[in-house]
Amino acid sequence: DSDLIQKTDERYRETLPNLPKGKGWITEHLVQYQGFWLTPNAALKILMWVQDHFKPRPTDIFLASFPKSGTTWLKALIFATVNRTRYGFADHPLLTTGPHDCFPFLDAHLQEKDRSRFDLDRDPKDVLVSKWLFLNKLRPKDLPPISLEEAFELFCQGISHYGPFWDHVLGYWEGSLETPEKILFLKYEDLKKEPLVVVKRLGDFLGYPFSLEEESKGVVEEIVKLCSFENLSTLEVNKVSEQKFSKDTIIDNRHFFRKGKVGDWKTYLTTEMVERLDEITYEKLLGSGLVF
Numbered sequence: 001d002s003d004l005i006q007k008t009d010e011r012y013r014e015t016l017p018n019l020p021k022g023k024g025w026i027t028e029h030l031v032q033y034q035g036f037w038l039t040p041n042a043a044l045k046i047l048m049w050v051q052d053h054f055k056p057r058p059t060d061i062f063l064a065s066f067p068k069s070g071t072t073w074l075k076a077l078i079f080a081t082v083n084r085t086r087y088g089f090a091d092h093p094l095l096t097t098g099p100h101d102c103f104p105f106l107d108a109h110l111q112e113k114d115r116s117r118f119d120l121d122r123d124p125k126d127v128l129v130s131k132w133l134f135l136n137k138l139r140p141k142d143l144p145p146i147s148l149e150e151a152f153e154l155f156c157q158g159i160s161h162y163g164p165f166w167d168h169v170l171g172y173w174e175g176s177l178e179t180p181e182k183i184l185f186l187k188y189e190d191l192k193k194e195p196l197v198v199v200k201r202l203g204d205f206l207g208y209p210f211s212l213e214e215e216s217k218g219v220v221e222e223i224v225k226l227c228s229f230e231n232l233s234t235l236e237v238n239k240v241s242e243q244k245f246s247k248d249t250i251i252d253n254r255h256f257f258r259k260g261k262v263g264d265w266k267t268y269l270t271t272e273m274v275e276r277l278d279e280i281t282y283e284k285l286l287g288s289g290l291v292f
């Protein structure tokens, strides 16, 4: 309804000038709204629209990962699990279509509905390194790259897309303790270590539990293999195609697949950085029962 949309546009225009500003990692600066750092155009405007007009249904599925904590991977796993009786593994859509097209972002496809919520999170040290390398690839060529020192400072201050990291993680962690049937909290590291166990848990949570017959036929293994870094990152679609998120945001699919390892932060972060980041994580998550 155009009246309602206009109202949200007005709210956006009135709110925006009064929000705290932080340095952007690509070009657009970030603004702090209700505690979190967002890009004004791509994120805040849409968030306001969602807050004002979006009515979730009981059957909706949301994936609420912190950027660079494994969104692409979990999108593929959820898509493959939910649709496993619809497609064969030999001609699966994931072999020819990027995970972000199979499982679109909320802002890109508000009409497509799934259910419940997931949260996928990851050691903040790996998130920082992954994000720093990723966003430098997205920066226009005529701008100098963001240095690791600068990225580190911004990340520690919480100024990063959808940050602070710790507030994001804690919100969903607490939510998952309060309503475990509605929020499933997953860690990248657990998914790496025991993919079969986690995917079975995913099936249960989604309401698509794997039957004994499926288990003995190796369906869980097939899904894990289909969505593995080794498989997805070598597919033509993920090597050469680009993903159009909006008019102005087009990203090469290959940027979503870098290394896919736990602990790659060791290659980049200094001892001082590690100590400071670990200290922040320890203090922020203290008493929550959550550890990375």
Ligand code: A3P
Pocket: 065, 066, 067, 068, 069, 070, 071, 072, 073, 126, 129, 130, 131, 227, 228, 229, 230, 232, 256, 257, 258, 259, 260, 261, 264
């Ligand atoms: P690295 O940069 O550490 O390699 P997001 O999808 O949220 O943007 O997260 C991107 C991170 O997930 C990148 O981490 C990427 O390599 C990793 N990743 C992508 N697909 C993966 C997969 N199938 N299995 C494991 N990790 C994956």
